[in-house]
Amino acid sequence: MAEGFDSALLEKIKNGETGAFASLVKRYQQKVYQLCLSMVGPAEAEDAAQSIFISIYQSIRKFEERSQFSTWLYRVAANHCLNLLAKRKREKTDSLDLILKHTGGQLPELTSADVTLARLAEKESVRSILGKMAEEERLILCLREIEGFSYQELTELLDISLDLVKVRLFRARKSFMRIAKESNK
Amino acid sequence: MEHESYLLLTHAYFDGELDASASRELERHLLGCPDCEAELDELKNARANFAALAKAPVPFGFKEKVMRRVWDLAPSPAPKERGHWLDWLGLPAWELAAALSVTLLVGFYFAFDYASARTQRSENALQISLGYDSAGDYAMEETNDEL
16 A cells, blocks of 8 residues: 555656655655654754655656665665765764874863763763664664664665574664663763 | 573564564573563663654654755756657547547538538529429429410
8 A cells, every 4th residue: 555655656756747756755754854863863864864855856767666665765764874974984083183183193181071061961862872873783773663664674675684684683772772871870 | 592592582572573483482481581581671661762762853844845955956848759740739649530530520511411501592593583482393283284
């Protein structure tokens, strides 16, 4: 039923009915935004979610419906978020290099106020715990716990075996619980 | 089975991804393993935390913002290839053929009707000029009688 509705919308969009894309956005905006929020954080989530839909629109003619549309959409969304995080990490490394260059290899010390604020922020929410996890663990945990994908769907979406889904999810949850415990100390 | 394997199974069990026989085996194990039981409780707590995350509302006007960007990107419709001259009428060939047939039939009908009416009028005019009335033959007989 849901896939039939998606297929009908895709057909319209491929035939040039751009307006039909609005229905597709409306249908998936909550899930995509939610994933972005959990993966890249509130500051970049909206922009990331918009960019994901734009990528989908631009490549929709290439989608041959060999998998479900929702699986393809989430795959694009997941890759986009992982790319953003990788880019962020590169930029962070670059800025750290810049600081080290300007301070002659010495890192400025955090003041006690900085530490307190940082700790408060760490305790604040699940999102901050997610932010401390490895990207791939964070992704699989969000897809399972927030988006509610089954193990089988996760194998298709992440293109990994069922055993790997089980192991990765197990490790992700262990990391989550460990970080949560550390934050509460 | 080693304890680590049971821990792994606990997660799949928690997700409802174990088949019936594996579930039964794990349930038997859980009765005698406080570690796995504690793991299951932790999983329940962790899931409760995620429940709050799943309700974050989408920013106001999100769909409209996406569609504005989409409309900016949308390519103008590709010009159609120049086709058969009949295409210009914007109708499929069979519809054109049907319309043409009906037009011709109606045309023939009116043309025939007009021609018949005209012949009739000519005959009437001839009869009048010859002194016949609308009774035609009867008038002729009377004329013959008079002669």
